[in-house]
Amino acid sequence: MGKVVINPARCKGCKLCIEVCPRNVLVPSSKNNHLGIYVVEPKKVGECTGCSRCAMICPDVAIEVYR
Amino acid sequence: MSKILMCGNEVIGEAAVQAGCRHYFGYPITPQNELTAYMARRMEEVGGVFLQSESELAAINMVLGASACGARAMTSSSSPGISLKQEGISYIAGMELPAVVVNVMRGGPGLGNIAPSQSDYFQAVKGGGHGDYRLIVLAPSCSQELYDLTALAFDLADTYRNPVMILADGMLGQMMEPVTLKKINSKRVKKPWVLTGAKNRPARMLRSLFLEAGALEKHNEKLQEKYRRIKAKEVRCETYNISRAEVIVVAYGSSARLTKAAVKMAEERGIKAGYIKPITLWPFPEEVFINEKDKDKRYLVVEMNEGQMVEDVERCAGDRKRVSFYGHAGGWIPQVEDIFKRIKKLV
Amino acid sequence: MKKVFGRTRTLRDTHTHYCPGCGHGIAHRLVAEVIDELGIRERTIGIAPVGCAVLAYYYWDLDICEAPHGRPPAVATGMKSVNPKNIVFTYQGDGDLAAIGFNETIHAANRGENITVIFINNAIYGMTGGQMAPTTLCGQVTATTPSGRNAERYGQPIHVAELLGHLPGVTFSSRVALSDIPNIMKTKQAIKKAFQAQMDGKGFSIVEVLSPCPTYWRKTPVEALKFIKKDMTKIFPLGVFKE
Numbered sequence: 279m280g281k282v283v284i285n286p287a288r289c290k291g292c293k294l295c296i297e298v299c300p301r302n303v304l305v306p307s308s309k310n311n312h313l314g315i316y317v318v319e320p321k322k323v324g325e326c327t328g329c330s331r332c333a334m335i336c337p338d339v340a341i342e343v344y345r
Numbered sequence: 346m347s348k349i350l351m352c353g354n355e356v357i358g359e360a361a362v363q364a365g366c367r368h369y370f371g372y373p374i375t376p377q378n379e380l381t382a383y384m385a386r387r388m389e390e391v392g393g394v395f396l397q398s399e400s401e402l403a404a405i406n407m408v409l410g411a412s413a414c415g416a417r418a419m420t421s422s423s424s425p426g427i428s429l430k431q432e433g434i435s436y437i438a439g440m441e442l443p444a445v446v447v448n449v450m451r452g453g454p455g456l457g458n459i460a461p462s463q464s465d466y467f468q469a470v471k472g473g474g475h476g477d478y479r480l481i482v483l484a485p486s487c488s489q490e491l492y493d494l495t496a497l498a499f500d501l502a503d504t505y506r507n508p509v510m511i512l513a514d515g516m517l518g519q520m521m522e523p524v525t526l527k528k529i530n531s532k533r534v535k536k537p538w539v540l541t542g543a544k545n546r547p548a549r550m551l552r553s554l555f556l557e558a559g560a561l562e563k564h565n566e567k568l569q570e571k572y573r574r575i576k577a578k579e580v581r582c583e584t585y586n587i588s589r590a591e592v593i594v595v596a597y598g599s600s601a602r603l604t605k606a607a608v609k610m611a612e613e614r615g616i617k618a619g620y621i622k623p624i625t626l627w628p629f630p631e632e633v634f635i636n637e638k639d640k641d642k643r644y645l646v647v648e649m650n651e652g653q654m655v656e657d658v659e660r661c662a663g664d665r666k667r668v669s670f671y672g673h674a675g676g677w678i679p680q681v682e683d684i685f686k687r688i689k690k691l692v
Numbered sequence: 693m694k695k696v697f698g699r700t701r702t703l704r705d706t707h708t709h710y711c712p713g714c715g716h717g718i719a720h721r722l723v724a725e726v727i728d729e730l731g732i733r734e735r736t737i738g739i740a741p742v743g744c745a746v747l748a749y750y751y752w753d754l755d756i757c758e759a760p761h762g763r764p765p766a767v768a769t770g771m772k773s774v775n776p777k778n779i780v781f782t783y784q785g786d787g788d789l790a791a792i793g794f795n796e797t798i799h800a801a802n803r804g805e806n807i808t809v810i811f812i813n814n815a816i817y818g819m820t821g822g823q824m825a826p827t828t829l830c831g832q833v834t835a836t837t838p839s840g841r842n843a844e845r846y847g848q849p850i851h852v853a854e855l856l857g858h859l860p861g862v863t864f865s866s867r868v869a870l871s872d873i874p875n876i877m878k879t880k881q882a883i884k885k886a887f888q889a890q891m892d893g894k895g896f897s898i899v900e901v902l903s904p905c906p907t908y909w910r911k912t913p914v915e916a917l918k919f920i921k922k923d924m925t926k927i928f929p930l931g932v933f934k935e
Contacts, residue, residue: 281693292713292906292913298873315712331698331873337717338708343697394773398766404932406763406796410770413757414737414808415779418770436760540755540771542778545733552748552758679752 280328281344282320288340289317295332295341301325304332348523356488356510356524357447358387361419361497365527366420366445367393370407371551372400373461374426376515377449377477381421390599401426405433405446412442413551415539417499421447423515426467428475435474436507439553441538443502445495446480447511451516452676460565460676461515461599466653469512477565479572481509481579482626484597488522495527503534508641512626514649515571516599516678556599566613575628582630583622585614587637592691596647596660598626600679601671604647607684626654634661641659643691647679700725700855702733704753711818715870715903718743719812720751720882723783726887727754736779737771739764742816743785762793765800766808779890781808787817787824790850794826797856804861804895808886811852811898813904814905815924826850829927834908848929853900857933864889864897865934870904871920875930885935902928 282303284295284322289311295318296304303326307319328345351359358380361369369384381397388395394411399524404420411418422430427448437444447680450460450465469482483494491513498509525665555561577669585608587593592611596604601622611618623630634644644662646669647656653672671679671687699705702724710716720758727733731755740748742761749756759767761818764782771780787810789797800807816834817823827849831840841849857865866881879901886897902924904916911919 279693280696282885290712292823294713294917295912297917306823324717328693330697332872335718335877337710337712337714338705338761339717341697342695342699344693345696367772399795402763403766403769403796405798406760406766407770407773409763409771410739410757410767411761411774412770413767414771414774416774432760436758440758485718536696539840540757542733542735542737542757543753543776544842548753549755550757552749554746554758556747589754 279325279343282291282326283342283344284318284320284330285340286311286317287336289315290338291315293318294337294338296332296336298331298335300329301327305333346384346525346527348525350521350568351488351524353488353491353513353520354449354518356384356491357421357495357513359526360385360492360529361445361499362387362391363526364496364499365531366499367391368411370396370399370404370418370420370424371395371601372404372426374423375428376451376518377421377423377447379518380447380686392635398516402432405430409437409442409446411566412437413540414443415536415541419445419447421449423449423451424453424462427465427468434480435476435552436477437508438478438480439476440517440551441504441506442551443506444507444508445498445502445511450512450514452674455614458676459515461649461653461678462674462676463514463598463600463649464674466626466648466650466668467511469510469539472644478568479627481507481575482507482512483509483641484512484518484624485624486598488520488524491517492526492527496531500532501579503532505571507571512598514599520578533567535640546550556611572638579629580630580632581624582633583624584619586619587621589617590642591617592643592646592688594618594620594647594684594688596652597626597654600647600649602686603681605675606681607688610681611688616692629657629661634658640664640667642667644668644672645687647684647692649677649679650674700728702727704751708751708762709747710744711903711907713906713916714811715814715901715905718876719810719901720748721884723810724752726880726884729746730876730884730887730891732779732891734889735777736752736781739767739782741784741787741788743784745783746819748783762788763790764794764810765793765796765805765807767802769805772805772807778795779887781810781887782800782909783810784812784815786815788828790826790852794883801856801898802861806893806895808890809898810883811900812903813852813900813928814827814903815849816908818906818908819903826870829923835877850853851928853898853933856898860900862896862934863894866932867900867902867930868923869902869930871902871917898899919929
């Protein structure tokens with residue numbers, strides 16, 4: 279059981295995290311951040327194992343992972 | 346204290362050692378090679394760092410790095426090599442780092458020749474590299490001044506966090522002359538900006554890049570304020586008989602030595618002559634000219650180039666008709682008799 | 693729940709100017725994590741390059757200095773000569789290191805300067821608008837090679853890690869890639885080895901990092917990582933060339 283916390287202020291919407299998530303936890307959202315970027319957010323939160331792959335590939339260190 | 350006979354280039358090196366310079370980086374070029382070799386030998390003796398770099402570009406950037414970490418660092422070269430160092434000098438000025446750069450000038454442009462010259466006045470005094478910055482430029486005219494001014498250069502560099510250039514030439518560098526190697530009491534300047542690793546304090550940053558709106562303008566204004574302080578406090582100049590003279594010869598470095606002899610010759614023949622020898626080329630001794638109220642006085646500027654400092658004299662004298670020039674580029678050295686003849690013509 | 697992944701001490705919590713999907717952000721994080729894991733932050737001095745990473749000094753909470761384009765190895769040489777106990781590293785792009793500053797690179801390496809170089813190879817000039825780099829692949833379209841890099845005109849891309857690996861002064865030379873999770877982990881290991889080599893006083897260490905530039909590769913961030921894996925690593929094989 280894991281949890282990801284995405285800081286919308288840091289997310290640039292590159293979607294690399296979505297690509298590497300083995301459980302398809304993450305999705306592009308319809309929410310803008312202050313830069314007008316559609317940020318990524320966790321959706322299927324119960325699926326998250328806390329593997330941290332999303333955080334490891336995030337170029338903006340926008341993701342914190344809990345387990 | 347007794348005098349010893351030493352080659353000019355080595356005098357510069359010994360002054361640097363005595364002033365606490367323990368980091369020298371350089372690339373060989375004539376006519377300053379004795380300085381590089383001297384530093385190689387002396388740094389071994391005093392436990393300093395000597396490094397023959399792969400280029401002048403590398404040398405000046407090694408100076409940048411050593412200075413950023415708090416060392417008194419120096420490099421030296423001659424005209425073509427100094428051109429290569431201009432990039433680094435601009436960064437050092439922009440980053441406000443102390444550094445001492447020695448230029449033992451030779452003939453130019455391009456590869457020119459290896460004879461003495463003063464053709465790098467514009468480069469040293471008016472910029473050389475890009476951006477609105479100033480070097481403090483010291484112009485020694487004898488071995489004793491090579492020693493004293495090199496030591497002073499390190500103090501000025503540290504005090505103002507600014508690069509300082511010793512502008513010598515091949516004649517001064519190669520010449521053997523008696524010199525007193527006085528004990529140098531270097532100024533100890535605190536450097537709270539030095540990079541040592543961010544231990545028990547906030548991290549430090551040294552940069553010349555200011556991209557935020559208005560930040561570069563602000564940084565430049567800070568630099569200009571510093572340059573105004575230097576101008577107010579650090580002008581150095583030697584004058585002789587200027588209140589009584591009808592003709593005042595203006596010269597620095599090697600040409601100033603010959604000028605002194607010519608002025609003496611003129612006096613012996615009943616001509617009222619004097620001289621102004623700027624020691625700091627930047628800041629230029631403007632006040633000496635501006636304060637001269639007698640508008641009948643003539644200035645004769647003697648330079649081993651095609652006329653560079655003469656533009657500053659014209660600017661400060663306020664009347665170009667009062668200013669004459671005598672000089673040539675390409676390794677030419679003025680003769681005392683010829684300077685005398687020109688003094689005589691102006692009376 | 694326990695936090696298992698967060699921002700490391702040396703990486704400032706700030707917005708970076710990098711484009712979405714740019715590899716610099718990952719590389720910055722790995723360098724910061726290595727510095728913190730080795731416990732050397734308080735004696736480390738970084739040197740930022742000219743190029744996209746010119747603002748790196750905003751992102752690392754370290755003593756840090758800029759250098760003229762291509763000159764970081766010379767600046768590092770000067771720094772290290774003042775206090776050899778400082779850990780000094782440069783972070784340079786392919787223009788900085790392999791074009792304008794190749795002389796400084798080769799000679800610092802050959803002298804065996806005890807410094808660490810993080811070399812970001814993204815086969816393009818990002819900051820100036822996507823021009824050809826010395827490492828641009830043949831056929832790769834850039835702003836200055838509109839028909840693709842032509843080997844007859846510009847030669848083949850330069851292989852920095854292999855070249856430097858030949859020099860006796862180099863103690864560690866490796867090429868890694870930010871193409872996927874396993875390779876990102878290998879990149880971190882290589883960076884750690886490079887810093888460790890410096891801590892052990894072994895000499896010059898360099899890590900060449902193949903890094904994505906989605907903007908000037910005209911690709912999505914996901915496509916950019918695939919390009920590294922499929923195309924770039926064919927020309928730039930990963931591995932350790934000196935250890």
